[in-house]
Amino acid sequence: MAHVQIxxxxxxxxxxxxxxxxxxxxxxHEILERNKGVAxxxxxxxxxxxxxxxHRLVRRxxxxxxxxxxxGELDITLYRDDLALRKEQPVLRKTSVPFDISDKxxxxxxxxxxxxxxIRAAMDGLMDLGRPAEIQLAVLIDRGHRxxxxxxxxxxxxxxxxxxxxxxxxxxEAGEEDRVVISRA
Amino acid sequence: MSLKRKDxxxxxxxxVEEIALVLDTADSFKEVTGREIKKxxxxxxxxxxNLFFEPSTRTRTSFELAAKRLSADVINFSPSSSSVVKxxxxxxxxxxxEAMQADIIVLRHPSAGAAEALARGVKxxxxxxxxxxxxxxxxxxxxLYTIRQRGLxxxxxxxxIVGDVAHSRVARSNIYALSKLGAEVxxxxxxxxxxxxxxxxxxxxxxxxxxxLTGVQVIMMLRLQLERQGRALFPTxxxxxxxxxxxxxxxxxxxxxxxxxxxxxxxxxxxxxxEVADSLSSVILDQVAxxxxxxxxxxxxxxxxx
Numbered sequence: 001m002a003h004v005q006i007x008x009x010x011x012x013x014x015x016x017x018x019x020x021x022x023x024x025x026x027x028x029h030e031i032l033e034r035n036k037g038v039a040x041x042x043x044x045x046x047x048x049x050x051x052x053x054x055h056r057l058v059r060r061x062x063x064x065x066x067x068x069x070x071x072g073e074l075d076i077t078l079y080r081d082d083l084a085l086r087k088e089q090p091v092l093r094k095t096s097v098p099f100d101i102s103d104k105x106x107x108x109x110x111x112x113x114x115x116x117x118x119i120r121a122a123m124d125g126l127m128d129l130g131r132p133a134e135i136q137l138a139v140l141i142d143r144g145h146r147x148x149x150x151x152x153x154x155x156x157x158x159x160x161x162x163x164x165x166x167x168x169x170x171x172x173e174a175g176e177e178d179r180v181v182i183s184r185a
Numbered sequence: 186m187s188l189k190r191k192d193x194x195x196x197x198x199x200x201v202e203e204i205a206l207v208l209d210t211a212d213s214f215k216e217v218t219g220r221e222i223k224k225x226x227x228x229x230x231x232x233x234x235n236l237f238f239e240p241s242t243r244t245r246t247s248f249e250l251a252a253k254r255l256s257a258d259v260i261n262f263s264p265s266s267s268s269v270v271k272x273x274x275x276x277x278x279x280x281x282x283e284a285m286q287a288d289i290i291v292l293r294h295p296s297a298g299a300a301e302a303l304a305r306g307v308k309x310x311x312x313x314x315x316x317x318x319x320x321x322x323x324x325x326x327x328x329l330y331t332i333r334q335r336g337l338x339x340x341x342x343x344x345x346i347v348g349d350v351a352h353s354r355v356a357r358s359n360i361y362a363l364s365k366l367g368a369e370v371x372x373x374x375x376x377x378x379x380x381x382x383x384x385x386x387x388x389x390x391x392x393x394x395x396x397x398l399t400g401v402q403v404i405m406m407l408r409l410q411l412e413r414q415g416r417a418l419f420p421t422x423x424x425x426x427x428x429x430x431x432x433x434x435x436x437x438x439x440x441x442x443x444x445x446x447x448x449x450x451x452x453x454x455x456x457x458x459x460e461v462a463d464s465l466s467s468v469i470l471d472q473v474a475x476x477x478x479x480x481x482x483x484x485x486x487x488x489x490x491x
Contacts, residue, residue, distance in 0.1 A: 075213070078225040078485075088187040089489030091206075092213040092482075128222045 010183075011168070014159055017178035020140065020171075023156030024053065027138050028060035030154050035105055040133065042104045043071040046122050047093050049111030050074075052173040053140055057109060072097030074108075079121035095125065102130040107153075111169040113139040116150035141180060143167050188486040192304040192311040195320045196361045204329065204362060210482035211330050211475070217254065218478050228257035228488055234282050235261045237293040237314070238275075243449055243473065244314050244324070248291045251480035260287070275299060276306045283307045289487055292316070297354075310487045318352050324448050325358030327479040329366070331472050332403055335444055339366035343440070345397055346370065346388075347429060348407030348456055349378040349418070355448045356407055360386050373397040374407075374429060377418040394429050398438045406431055406447045409456050422455055432458045436466060444468045 015023070035041055038061065045054030051073045062068050075093040083089075108122055123135060138154040143161045159182065161167060166185040170176035188203055196204070217225055233252040237245050245261065252259045262282065279290060289310045292300050297317030304311040315321040332339070344363055350356045350372050360383070363370050370388040372379065379390055391397030398404065409425065419425045431445065445457075445467045453459045462469060 078217075078227040083227055084230055084488075086489060088189075089486055091187070092210050092485070094213050095216055124226070128225065129220060 011181035012183065013179055013181050014167075015141075015157060015180035019157070020178050020180065023140060024056050025060055027154045027156060028057050028064060031057070031107055031136075031138065032061065032065060034136075034153070038065055038067045038069050040103065040105050041069050041107065042099060042101065043069055043107045043109055044074050044097060044101075044122075044126065045071065046108065046110040046118060047073060047075045048174070049140075049169050049171065050109045052171045053111060053138075054109040055173075057107075057138065070099045072099065072101075074122055074125055076118060076121040076125055079124045081117060081121065095129075097129055100130060101126065101132045103133045105134045105136065106132040107136045107138050109138045111140050111171075112167050113137070113142045113150075113152050113155075114145055114167075116146045116148035119150050120148050140169055141167055187489060190487075192300075192313075193322055193483060193487060194300045194304060194311065194313045194316075196322045196325055196358045196365075197320075199322075199362070199365075201365055204326070204366065207326055207479070207482055207486065208330050208333060210486055211326075211479040214254075214481040214485070215475070215478040217481070218474070224254050224256060226256045227485055228252065228255035231255075231257045231288045231488055232286055233257045233259050233289045233291065233484065234287045234309075235259065235291045235314075236279065236282065237262070237291075238264050238299075239293050239295050239315070241293055241315070243476070244293060247473070247476040248312075248314060248323075248480050248484075251477050251484055252289075254477070255481055255484055257288075257484070260285075275303060279303050279307050279309075283309050289484060312483060312487060315354050317354065318357070319354055320358045320361075321354040321448075322358050323476070323480055323483060324355045325362050326483070327472055327476045328355075328359055328405065328446060328448070329362055330475050330479050331446065331468050332444070334471065334475065335468065337402060337444075339363065339368050342368040342403065343401040344368050344370050344403040344405060345373055345391075345401040345439075346405045346407065347373040347394065347397075347431065349409060350374050350383065350407065351378050351380040352410060353407045356405075359405065360388050364388065371397045371401065375419055375425075394435065395438055398435060400438075400440055402440045402443050404431060404436070404439055404443055404445045406445065406451075406457050408448065408450065409452055411452065411455075426455050430454075430456055430458060431461050433460050433464070436461055436464075442466075446472060449473065 043054045045051035073096045075095045136153040139152045140156040142155045142158050287309050291312045291314050293314040297319035300313035300316045346356050364387040372388050373391045447469045
């Protein structure tokens with residue numbers, strides 16, 4: 001039998017445009033089912049990938065329920081726990097949550113869930129904007145390797161990875177063709 | 186892109202990209218200052234020391250508020266309550282402050298070049314909050330931010346800087362930055378208040394206020410520093426107010442929609458008429474509000490330099 005060698009210089013596709021579309025549709029249904037509709041519901045996307053996916057979820061929820069839920073955009077840079085350790089300050093982007101989050105059910109949206117540190121920072125950031133009734137988490141990919149006790153409420157696809165692999169979520173909104181690829185870091 | 190500088194002493198060496206980075210970063214902090222909880226943890230565990238050798242309420246409180254909103258620990262030093270009265274030098278004072286693990290020192294000093302001398306002697310980042318007649322970079326940056334906030338583009342923008350240009354550190358910083366960004370800078374004031382050879386910086390000098398004001402989009406008034414020069418440079422305050430005071434009638438000579446700026450504190454009825462200071466075209470209070478956001482941006486960018 002010929003020996004098959006995986007070529008990690010190449011990207012390995014794990015989701016295509018159809019898979020991403022179906023995952024978003026399923027998450028939209030799960031959000032509606034869990035929260036019994038859209039009352040008090042609002043989405044907050046984590047920049048940048050989470051914002052694109054958040055807007056897709058808003059559109060899908062509108063298709064299903066006929067209601068447009070509010071969506072905000074969160075930049076977590078100022079809440080990173082490694083800010084003081086970094087040599088260079090990361091470039092800030094804007095947070096824009098144009099509605100009162102108090103007493104709302106907030107669904108945080110991100111593309112990849114990895115160590116959990118980004119989500120911790122995002123929750124701190126949200127708490128500074130008000131007191132939501134509940135925070136839920138929707139991610140397209142959960143790749144494992146958590147360093148904090150954080151679990152996603154909605155997951156598009158679980159992709160167990162090794163630490164030296166990299167997951168890239170490429171989306172049309174960023175000028176790419178919709179797909180998720182895995183590569184050696 | 187990052188601000189790869191240990192210190193912010195002057196706007197002269199800053200590139201257009203670096204200025205844009207500061208203004209963009211300030212924009213993000215403007216959002217934070219608009220929140221109900223105006224605080225973020227970005228500088229948690231860092232220490233910012235305000236070392237003010239000259240009286241200043243506006244700049245000091247602005248820096249203090251900016252640092253506190255970034256969750257930094259803030260210490261305020263003033264010479265009257267420090268060992269400076271016992272004869273300690275500036276550098277020794279700063280070295281002692283540095284030994285207390287200060288990350289950033291914000292210095293206001295009556296001598297030009299004090300900030301640069303300090304920056305050479307300490308490892309902490311030094312931010313110049315005004316040194317003598319030299320520069321006041323953060324004030325100029327907040328002026329630029331306020332201009333941009335009004336939707337004005339710097340390229341080809343006609344800006345009049347009016348008053349005692351020779352003794353104004355705010356004017357000097359603004360001349361450097363505005364010229365670099367492509368604005369046309371006009372300096373208006375009595376010849377006794379114009380610095381020698383200022384044309385070399387790319388600015389045009391006008392001694393006639395009305396002539397210089399025609400068609401400008403930004404009128405930047407400077408404070409007449411009555412406490413510094415007395416009346417040595419002009420015969421009477423009344424004459425100065427008549428020749429170089431900004432009145433409602435004069436504002437009409439500028440571009441319709443022109444904005445009126447002033448670094449404060451204003452001498453009402455001397456360099457600026459009360460009705461102009463309180464008019465819709467005045468952005469003086471916007472400048473104060475923007476000062477906090479701009480200084481938050483600068484402290485954030487400088488804190489990565491150590």
